[in-house]
Amino acid sequence: MLGEAVKPPTFKAPAHHIGVTSRVGTWLGITFGLCFVTGLLSHGVQHDWPWPTRPVDLYRVTQGVHVISGVASIPLLLAKLWSVYPKLFERPLVRNVPHALERGSILVLVAASFFELVTGLFNAAQNYPWSFYFPTAHYAVAYLAIGALLIHIAVKIPVVRRTLEPPSEERTVLSRRAFLRTTALTTGVAIVTTAGVTVPWLRDISVLAWRSPGALPVNRTAKAANIVVPPDWRLKAGPKSYSLEELQAMPQTTVELPIACVEGWSQNATWTGVRVADLVHKGDVRVESLERDGLYRATTLPEAFAQDPLTLLALKLNGEELTPDHGYPCRLIAPNRPGVLQTKWVTSLEVR
Incomplete structure (x- = not known):
């Protein structure tokens, strides 16, 4: 109105x-x-x-x-x-x-x-x-x-x-x-x-990223895992065993593969070592570590991964001998696997 x-x-x-x-x-x-x-x-x-x-x-x-x-x-x-x-x-x-x-x-x-x-x-x-x-x-x-x-x-x-x-x-x-x-x-x-x-x-602009973009990060150090490498360390692979020198004398393969962890970080690296397929027969492989109480001290590597030519028992990282924190004397590296399953400080490969 x-x-x-x-x-x-x-x-x-x-x-x-x-x-x-x-x-x-x-x-x-x-x-x-x-x-x-x-x-x-x-x-x-x-x-x-x-x-x-x-x-x-x-x-x-x-x-x-x-x-x-x-x-x-x-x-x-x-x-x-x-x-x-x-x-x-x-x-x-x-x-x-x-x-x-x-x-x-x-x-x-x-x-x-x-x-x-x-x-x-x-x-x-x-x-x-x-x-x-x-x-x-x-x-x-x-x-x-x-x-x-x-x-x-x-x-x-x-x-x-x-x-x-x-x-x-x-x-x-x-x-x-x-x-x-x-x-x-x-x-x-x-x-x-x-x-x-x-x-x-x-990486250059991710200021809140929780992993350094520099050297390959480490989730679990050798000290935290209480790793002690015995002087007479040998790798048990099926019925055979190898010293570090014998592994180094075998044919070496170099691959570039990422470490991709469950926390979300990932980074490429160059790995050199012996193919797992050259060390064990066909079948799923139980991989055991020198670590005694870790949740992932032993893992199972399915046959498809064990026989893959990119799967290595790595002895070197980026051209240098592995450090204790990265798994010395040898560690597993396989394509398309979570970092927690890339076992470090390997002591045994057993076909199951």
């Missing part, structure tokens, strides 16, 4: 708009999905799942994606929580059974997600301020997180479809786009500043 005050339109804060929540949630679903799938692959490789010897960089790529997608999930998860936190305090807390299931899945999802991302970061830094065994707990909670995520997606699909349609309020759109751009930029910065651990051409 003429002369009546017109109430100005109201706009929701851009960060808390349901459209923002849907978009950030979609990005988070993608990064979480990548992290989950590549994490399953890594777990499987370490627990005798079938795994190819080629391409030699496959594990390096999958584990790099696992860690990078996990890093990307951190700012996305924080942005997602910021966009929905007002709804977490709505009353009544539970309206009906479906609503209770939805809120329960959100609680499990948030708790499991934080557990996975925080413990994953600590693992990447090789810092374990807890008493549980990280791989088992990380693997188990991953299923809780992905299960809760699937329930949440199933409940929210209609809302996501509706809110991803082009909106009409211009001022709100611009504000929401600014928040989304900020979230995307923050996620990109997190990736770039850490991805150099596995992406060589990013």
Whole structure:
């Protein structure tokens, strides 16, 4: 009516708009999905799942994606929580059974997600301020997180479809786009500043990378493993045994292969030594170390890897004799294997 005050339109804060929540949630679903799938692959490789010897960089790529997608999930998860936190305090807390299931899945999802991302970061830094065994707990909670995520997606699909349609309020759109751009930029910065651990051409700018781009890093030193090489050390390979001098006198092969660790870092190196196929007959090979109490002091090398011409019992690294920290007197190096399975300080090769 003429002369009546017109109430100005109201706009929701851009960060808390349901459209923002849907978009950030979609990005988070993608990064979480990548992290989950590549994490399953890594777990499987370490627990005798079938795994190819080629391409030699496959594990390096999958584990790099696992860690990078996990890093990307951190700012996305924080942005997602910021966009929905007002709804977490709505009353009544539970309206009906479906609503209770939805809120329960959100609680499990948030708790499991934080557990996975925080413990994953600590693992990447090789810092374990807890008493549980990280791989088992990380693997188990991953299923809780992905299960809760699937329930949440199933409940929210209609809302996501509706809110991803082009909106009409211009001022709100611009504000929401600014928040989304900020979230995307923050996620990109997190990736770039850490991805150099596995992406060589990013190493000069990855200021937060947790491994030096210089010399080949070492996860477990000879001192930490309590390694003492006896003066009369010999390698037992099937029915035969060899001194270091006898191994050095055998035909030598030089290959370039990466060390790719479960923490996400990887680096190429040149290895020289004796082919494992020249030391043992066909079959899976149990590789034992001088280390006595390490979780990976003994590993099984599948026949496909043992017979691969790139798989060596390495005696030299980058043209120099192995140092104790890198596995002196000899170590295993095979294509497309996690670093924890590239056994150091080898003392025995036994066909099983």
